[in-house]
Amino acid sequence: MSAPRRVVVVGGGVTGWSTAAALKRRVPLLDVTILPLAPPAEALADRIATTLPSIFGFHDDLGLGLDDTVLRTGSAYRLGTLFRDWVQGQPDYVHAYARHGEGMGSAPFHQLWIRAALAGTAPPFDTFSAAAAMARAGRFVLPNGDGPFGAHGVGLTLDLPRYTAMLVAFARHVGVRSQEGALAGVERDAVGSIAAVVLGDGTRLTADLYADCSGPAALLHGLLDAPREDWRGWLRCDRLVLEDLVPPPADLPVLEQVTATARGWQWTGAMQRGAVYREAEGNARGGAIAFDAGASIEPWRHNVVAIGDAAVTIEPLEWSNLHLAHSAIDRLIAMLPAGAPHPLERAEYNRQALAEARRVRDFVLLHYVTARRDEPFWRDMAEMPLPDSLAHTLRLFRARGRLPFYEEETFDRDSWLAVLLGQGVLPRHLDPLVDSVPPAEAARAMAAFQTAIAQAIHPLPTPAGFRAAQARHLYERA
Amino acid sequence: MIDDRLQRIVIVGGGTAGWMAAAAIGKIAGRLPGLSIELVESDEIGTVGVGEATIPQIVLFNTMLGIDEAEFVRETNATYKLGIEFVDWTRIGHRYVHPFGFYGLDMLGVEFHHFWLKARALGDPTPLDAYSLGIVGAQRGRFAHPRPDQPNSPLSKIGYAFQFDAALYARYLRKLAEASGVRRTEGRIVSVAQDDGNGHVTAVRLESGAEIAGDLFIDCSGFRGLLIEGAMGSGFTDWTDWLPCDRAVAVPCTLGGDRVPLTRSTARSAGWQWRIPLQHRIGNGYVYSSAHLSDDEAAATLLANLDGAPLAEPRQLRFRAGHRDRAWIGNVVALGLAGGFLEPLESTSIHLVQSGIARLMALFPTRSFDQTAIERFNRDTAQEYLDIRDFLVLHYKATERDDSAFWNYCRMLAPPEGLRDKLAMFRSSGRIFREHQELFTETSWLSVMSGQGIEPQGYHPIADLLSDEEALQRLKHIAQVIEQTANAMPLQDDYLRQIGCDLTPARQAS
Numbered sequence: 006m007s008a009p010r011r012v013v014v015v016g017g018g019v020t021g022w023s024t025a026a027a028l029k030r031r032v033p034l035l036d037v038t039i040l041p042l043a044p045p046a047e048a049l050a051d052r053i054a055t056t057l058p059s060i061f062g063f064h065d066d067l068g069l070g071l072d073d074t075v076l077r078t079g080s081a082y083r084l085g086t087l088f089r090d091w092v093q094g095q096p097d098y099v100h101a102y103a104r105h106g107e108g109m110g111s112a113p114f115h116q117l118w119i120r121a122a123l124a125g126t127a128p129p130f131d132t133f134s135a136a137a138a139m140a141r142a143g144r145f146v147l148p149n150g151d152g153p154f155g156a157h158g159v160g161l162t163l164d165l166p167r168y169t170a171m172l173v174a175f176a177r178h179v180g181v182r183s184q185e186g187a188l189a190g191v192e193r194d195a196v197g198s199i200a201a202v203v204l205g206d207g208t209r210l211t212a213d214l215y216a217d218c219s220g221p222a223a224l225l226h227g228l229l230d231a232p233r234e235d236w237r238g239w240l241r242c243d244r245l246v247l248e249d250l251v252p253p254p255a256d257l258p259v260l261e262q263v264t265a266t267a268r269g270w271q272w273t274g275a276m277q278r279g280a281v282y283r284e285a286e287g288n289a290r291g292g293a294i295a296f297d298a299g300a301s302i303e304p305w306r307h308n309v310v311a312i313g314d315a316a317v318t319i320e321p322l323e324w325s326n327l328h329l330a331h332s333a334i335d336r337l338i339a340m341l342p343a344g345a346p347h348p349l350e351r352a353e354y355n356r357q358a359l360a361e362a363r364r365v366r367d368f369v370l371l372h373y374v375t376a377r378r379d380e381p382f383w384r385d386m387a388e389m390p391l392p393d394s395l396a397h398t399l400r401l402f403r404a405r406g407r408l409p410f411y412e413e414e415t416f417d418r419d420s421w422l423a424v425l426l427g428q429g430v431l432p433r434h435l436d437p438l439v440d441s442v443p444p445a446e447a448a449r450a451m452a453a454f455q456t457a458i459a460q461a462i463h464p465l466p467t468p469a470g471f472r473a474a475q476a477r478h479l480y481e482r483a
Numbered sequence: 484m485i486d487d488r489l490q491r492i493v494i495v496g497g498g499t500a501g502w503m504a505a506a507a508i509g510k511i512a513g514r515l516p517g518l519s520i521e522l523v524e525s526d527e528i529g530t531v532g533v534g535e536a537t538i539p540q541i542v543l544f545n546t547m548l549g550i551d552e553a554e555f556v557r558e559t560n561a562t563y564k565l566g567i568e569f570v571d572w573t574r575i576g577h578r579y580v581h582p583f584g585f586y587g588l589d590m591l592g593v594e595f596h597h598f599w600l601k602a603r604a605l606g607d608p609t610p611l612d613a614y615s616l617g618i619v620g621a622q623r624g625r626f627a628h629p630r631p632d633q634p635n636s637p638l639s640k641i642g643y644a645f646q647f648d649a650a651l652y653a654r655y656l657r658k659l660a661e662a663s664g665v666r667r668t669e670g671r672i673v674s675v676a677q678d679d680g681n682g683h684v685t686a687v688r689l690e691s692g693a694e695i696a697g698d699l700f701i702d703c704s705g706f707r708g709l710l711i712e713g714a715m716g717s718g719f720t721d722w723t724d725w726l727p728c729d730r731a732v733a734v735p736c737t738l739g740g741d742r743v744p745l746t747r748s749t750a751r752s753a754g755w756q757w758r759i760p761l762q763h764r765i766g767n768g769y770v771y772s773s774a775h776l777s778d779d780e781a782a783a784t785l786l787a788n789l790d791g792a793p794l795a796e797p798r799q800l801r802f803r804a805g806h807r808d809r810a811w812i813g814n815v816v817a818l819g820l821a822g823g824f825l826e827p828l829e830s831t832s833i834h835l836v837q838s839g840i841a842r843l844m845a846l847f848p849t850r851s852f853d854q855t856a857i858e859r860f861n862r863d864t865a866q867e868y869l870d871i872r873d874f875l876v877l878h879y880k881a882t883e884r885d886d887s888a889f890w891n892y893c894r895m896l897a898p899p900e901g902l903r904d905k906l907a908m909f910r911s912s913g914r915i916f917r918e919h920q921e922l923f924t925e926t927s928w929l930s931v932m933s934g935q936g937i938e939p940q941g942y943h944p945i946a947d948l949l950s951d952e953e954a955l956q957r958l959k960h961i962a963q964v965i966e967q968t969a970n971a972m973p974l975q976d977d978y979l980r981q982i983g984c985d986l987t988p989a990r991q992a993s
Binding site: 009033034035066111340343347349350397401404405407412438440441 | 487488489511516592851856859907911913918919939943945947
């Protein structure tokens with residue numbers, strides 16, 4: 006067998022179309038056919054409109070600019086998430102995708118902040134993030150220049166129907182073939198690989214590689230007996246209620262507001278609102294989407310690669326669903342077999358994919374285990390045994406405010422710090438290196454940093470103002 | 484909160500490792516109130532100091548210390564280094580260079596070497612070396628600093644390191660360390676005092692009877708590991724089976740031969756010989772397996788293969804490949820040869836000291852010595868040794884040589900698991916995976932695997948997006964640009980003179 010030339014993508018949501026478009030755009034030699042089955046309600050990567058900053062990298066790789074992906078699809082910029090009521094008695098906090106403060110000498114900023122916090126004199130940690138402060142003030146700019154707004158991450162909240170329509174048009178434009186029909190059956194060969202996908206009218210689609218983007222049912226990958234890792238013992242929420250905001254609010258907020266509830270959390274964003282919770286026993290409420298947190302240990306098995314919810318199911322807290330799908334697509338393209346597919350390529354793909362998924366799981370779980378609320382659901386959460394990697398992270402952090410390095414980490418150090426410190430987790434001891442900066446000197450620098458942020462925010466436009474100016478600029482150019 | 488901050492750091496041993504640690508800790512932690520840093524060394528005990536060749540990470544270390552590069556090059560008799568040349572490793576008569584920096588130009592989001600593999604499949608015989616500015620420039624005796632501000636120039640893709648006199652480097656660092664408040668005590672350590680309860684080292688006693696107490700001891704005492712092994716009984720992970728070389732004989736000689744900014748490694752019948760050209764002399768040594776060669780034969784071979792006249796009597800060194808089971812136990816942290824030894828084939832000795840220091844600073848302790856941090860330190864340290872080991876074993880394993888019992892042993896060796904997977908992956912698809920931020924990059928693995936004759940059967944399918952003609956044309960163009968840029972680089976010797984180096988050669992005493 007030689008290098009794969011024909012790929013069949015099964016699934017017609019954002020995940021399926023993104024997979025097909027990216028494969029064909031970036032590897033034009035491939036013959037890419039998509040079977041665009043309507044995405045099921047449980048396919049969270051296809052249903053959750055809120056995305057992380059990595060979506061811009063995905064668009065860049067496809068050669069798609071802001072005009073196509075943002076302005077013409079009516080998607081909204083976002084700067085982060087505001088968390089409320091996760092810790093009783095603690096103020097709300099913003100997790101923005103950006104740096105906090107500036108280190109001094111050999112002392113990192115967060116260690117200086119921790120020292121001030123232990124002494125009871127620190128303003129909230131997020132007040133040292135220029136992006137968080139801008140978001141709270143209801144202002145917005147894309148990163149530019151060397152100043153405080155030079156490097157923050159920006160995500161998108163997608164208008165899903167318009168965004169999907171754009172992807173479909175783009176995929177067709179670059180040469181993806183679309184095969185309408187219903188999935189009637191799957192043929193296997195002697196070793197267990199997929200030999201063909203059979204449609205309702207008898208059409209057989211054959212390929213060297215199949216991308217399963219059909220949602221958690223994993224219509225292809227699910228037939229291959231790939232082992233799955235169950236995360237329900239940790240991530241105990243299992244229901245989602247999702248509602249589109251029609252029409253979206255005119256001012257397009259740049260922060261999702263995520264509020265903890267008695268058995269989970271609820272949110273309001275620019276395009277959707279919803280709730281995630283643990284179903285009470287024996288109570289099957291209609292209308293809610295049921296899901297089981299977990300991940301496939303072998304998302305690439307035989308000649309099938311599972312992408313999106315077919316590979317990983319995780320609640321949308323921190324909005325990783327489409328990010329994980331994009332990351333899987335990138336990884337697949339990077340590892341497209343050069344000749345006859347080698348088992349080591351698959352093993353490496355699976356190793357990386359699982360490492361990535363587990364660290365996203367750890368980050369989501371972090372919110373629960375560091376929350377402090379009185380309800381039984383939350384008390385149980387605070388006491389459960391943790392996955393080793395998260396337990397190690399918390400141990401290291403609680404000792405001296407340090408964070409370990411893990412491979413395939415989605416959320417960087419500033420994100421971990423935003424949540425840990427936002428939820429009031431303070432280490433027992435200081436990193437001894439902070440002693441090289443006298444507290445008064447650090448306090449002066451911190452106050453000056455806050456003043457500089459406040460001054461820099463003042464002249465910035467509102468999100469609507471920024472959008473209007475950007476749209477004018479693009480139309481003038483066109 | 485109880486005050487459990489460190490008050491006294493004691494560094495035991497003043498070779499390269501000891502003074503690197505002293506300079507770095509002085510720089511980073513010297514301002515901590517109430518902390519004293521003391522280094523104990525004996526003028527009677529010689530330092531090993533063969534680690535005269537470095538890798539590009541040294542530039543970061545020097546920058547962190549705020550070192551002025553020209554001054555440093557002058558004071559340590561340093562030369563620049565753009566890579567390592569391997570002679571006779573694949574087969575006798577063969578040579579290739581492992582460069583710092585990158586090859587060619589990545590295209591269509593895929594690494595350059597896939598396009599090179601495509602060109603090879605089309606019959607283009609141009610070697611990979613022709614696509615590295617570092618290699619082409621170095622072979623002409625030229626050197627230039629990288630220019631990251633010119634992303635379109637191949638100058639943005641070179642990396643460099645130094646070759647220097649390790650004793651002078653230690654002396655240079657000593658000045659910096661003492662300026663940042665590190666105190667030096669001269670004396671030979673005769674015994675070590677330990678706490679009855681937790682076993683921590685409390686003090687070292689000198690021949691003079693003086694006692695030096697501390698909260699944290701950094702063991703830079705060399706191979707014997709006075710504290711980490713002698714007092715704490717760490718134990719040693721032995722890798723002699725993988726890396727059978729266990730001795731070296733070293734001798735400096737007068738200048739002679741070519742003048743290229745490369746460290747040279749020439750494979751010999753029972754090991755390999757290094758050649759490290761400095762401003763005024765050349766460092767040489769033969770690393771060999773005592774099971775396959777006698778000491779006298781090794782010395783004779785070395786002396787018969789010098790580019791100049793010997794400047795001293797050959798010196799013997801004995802070692803064992805491997806590392807301490809735990810580099811940090813209680814309040815003792817081992818750095819340098821006290822922590823482990825890997826032969827200098829890829830010039831990693833000084834880097835291992837540097838990364839040990841970086842890890843120690845990231846996990847800087849207090850007197851309560853948090854066990855989670857210590858375990859993290861030990862795990863990361865062991866992993867780093869393991870990664871380097873696999874890369875070293877690759878050089879011995881991927882060879883066609885069958886002209887001695889030594890090479891037959893190395894060639895037939897079953898590779899360690901990680902190496903086996905990397906070899907299989909590269910053979911099948913030309914693909915290289917770099918794991919857990921390991922020291923050697925994809926470029927390094929590519930250089931040695933393809934340099935030592937491993938032929939991939941395929942390449943990334945994206946490389947076929949360029950038509951055959953287009954791909955060959957682009958590669959030709961890249962090689963031409965590199966050729967032109969290399970010719971425009973200054974000669975290294977001119978460059979050294981320009982920054983004020985005195986290039987007078989050393990002479991034999993007689």
